Amino acid sequence: MITAPTDMRSTVGELQALLDEEIALLDLRRRQLEALSSAVVDRDEDRLEQLLVEMESVQSMQSATDLKLGALRSALAGWLGVAPARMRLSCLLAELPSDQRVAIEYRRQQIVLLADKLRRQHMETAVLLWEFAKVNRRLLEGLLPRSQEVTTYGTAGPDAWRPPTGLTDQHR
DSSP: OOOOOHHHHHHHHHHHHHHHHHHHHHHHHHHHHHHHHHHHHHTOHHHHHHHHHHHHHHHHHHHHHHHHHHHHHHHHHHHHTSOGGGOOHHHHHTTSOHHHHHHHHHHHHHHHHHHHHHHHHHHHHHHHHHHHHHHHHHHHHHHSOTTOOEEEEETTEEEEEOOOBTTBOOOO
């Protein structure tokens, strides 16, 4: 263990605060995806619009936090004498005094846990949206005459859609 200079202790304190921000953002993003799924199921268009605006705002906050973490990572990498791209919390933990090591390790574990929860919620939400899209396509196929074109909306915006006819598919 290296004896940390006073400014390094404050840098590690700053890291703790940024990791706390990251924890809060991961939890918020997971809850937003959960709410998005719920709003889709409930067909609550107002809530969907509100969530999309909130998600965009949180993405801006995430970008700002990522920039701060990147700068701090470079500073810590310089202190440890490693390339910033190779700088990991595990490298830092071995060099910290016990009290700071425990605090950083706790936050690291929280981030891993929340990232996994976010990944699972993202997958659940994506599957839900995919299933709804599939059901909607089936409904359109059943309700509309075979040759009538309909405008649907996807991630790329409006798209002309036509139910399959005969042996060929008329999708563009």
